[in-house]
Amino acid sequence: MLKLEGIAANYGKVQALRSVSLEVETGQIVTIIGANGAGKTTTFKTISGLVRPVAGRLEFEGHNLANLAPEKIVELGIIHVPEGRRLFPGLSVLDNLLLGATSRHKKNQKWRAEAAEDLEKVYKIFPALKLLAKRLSWTLSGGEQQMCAIGRGLMARPRLLMLDEPSLGLAPVLVQEVFRTIVEINRQGMTVLLNEQNARQALAIASRGYVLETGTMVLSGEARGLLNNEQIKRAYLGSAMKIKDPDLAEVVENSTRKIPTPGE
Numbered sequence: 001m002l003k004l005e006g007i008a009a010n011y012g013k014v015q016a017l018r019s020v021s022l023e024v025e026t027g028q029i030v031t032i033i034g035a036n037g038a039g040k041t042t043t044f045k046t047i048s049g050l051v052r053p054v055a056g057r058l059e060f061e062g063h064n065l066a067n068l069a070p071e072k073i074v075e076l077g078i079i080h081v082p083e084g085r086r087l088f089p090g091l092s093v094l095d096n097l098l099l100g101a102t103s104r105h106k107k108n109q110k111w112r113a114e115a116a117e118d119l120e121k122v123y124k125i126f127p128a129l130k131l132l133a134k135r136l137s138w139t140l141s142g143g144e145q146q147m148c149a150i151g152r153g154l155m156a157r158p159r160l161l162m163l164d165e166p167s168l169g170l171a172p173v174l175v176q177e178v179f180r181t182i183v184e185i186n187r188q189g190m191t192v193l194l195n196e197q198n199a200r201q202a203l204a205i206a207s208r209g210y211v212l213e214t215g216t217m218v219l220s221g222e223a224r225g226l227l228n229n230e231q232i233k234r235a236y237l238g239s240a241m242k243i244k245d246p247d248l249a250e251v252v253e254n255s256t257r258k259i260p261t262p263g264e
């Protein structure tokens with residue numbers, strides 16, 4: 001469905017992507033994991049036409065994306081839900097959602113009826129949004145804003161939904177909720193490309209994973225395999241670290257030792 005080969009991209013003199021190759025097949029959840037500044041967002045921006053690649057190939061269902069305007073890329077069905085939600089704060093939740101449908105209305109007389117149908121589908125996935133429909137979006141919590149941003153993306157009837165760090169800044173219980181929702185949306189047939197720093201959760205729901213480091217894809221494979229990969233465990237999954245300094249190791253050991261409760 002989507003194929004990137006050797007993509008390089010710059011911001012002026014800053015080389016953000018050196019060599020990014022990846023593939024997404026219809027129906028999959030594919031995740032890109034990587035630390036701050038690795039190039040995850042730039043990869044998304046390159047796919048959606050907001051940043052132009054200086055090298056490499058970029059193909060979606062037989063279309064070369066390299067010279068297409070962002071709105072044309074949206075029309076092909078690639079929908080980018082940006083990092084930090086980027087809702088229109090002074091608009092209601094309903095208006096933010098409807099804005100997602102506007103990419104289709106130019107060509108389609110029936111867009112209002114279709115948008116009403118899609119709105120019901122979005123409300124089914126996120127029942128809270130129906131109750132919040134009239135609220136201005138800036139008054140929403142982080143989790144509610146994320147639901148609204150994903151809902152707005154779904155209103156465009158994506159063929160490929162790209163989610164840039166949807167769990168960022170959310171409380172653990174909401175993080176779970178976001179990942180559960182992504183799985184549900186995928187089960188309904190949506191192909192998802194997911195940028196995440198929360199590598200464990202992302203690999204747990206994805207079929208394939210790619211590891212991005214300073215603009216280069218350094219590793220890729222079946223998500224389950226990556227979850228068990230020692231290199232990934234050390235770098236991204238927060239497994240117990242070996243502390244070399246014996247004094248420091250003792251301090252850490254004591255600080256994590258169970259404090260006995262009275263009577264024990």
Ligand SMILES: Nc1ncnc2c1ncn2[C@@H]1O[C@H](COP(=O)(O)OP(=O)(O)OP(=O)(O)O)[C@@H](O)[C@H]1O
Pocket residue numbers: 011014015016034035036037038039040041042043083197
């Ligand atoms: N608008 C910009 N102008 C100049 N440099 C930028 C710009 N946006 C990103 N960069 C640089 O490009 C590199 C990749 O950034 P990018 O935002 O793609 O990383 P990221 O993996 O999404 O990081 P994060 O996890 O922090 O969102 C970084 O070195 C960053 O400083």
Ligand SMILES: [Mg+2]
Pocket residue numbers: 040041042083164165
């Ligand atoms: Mg980013």
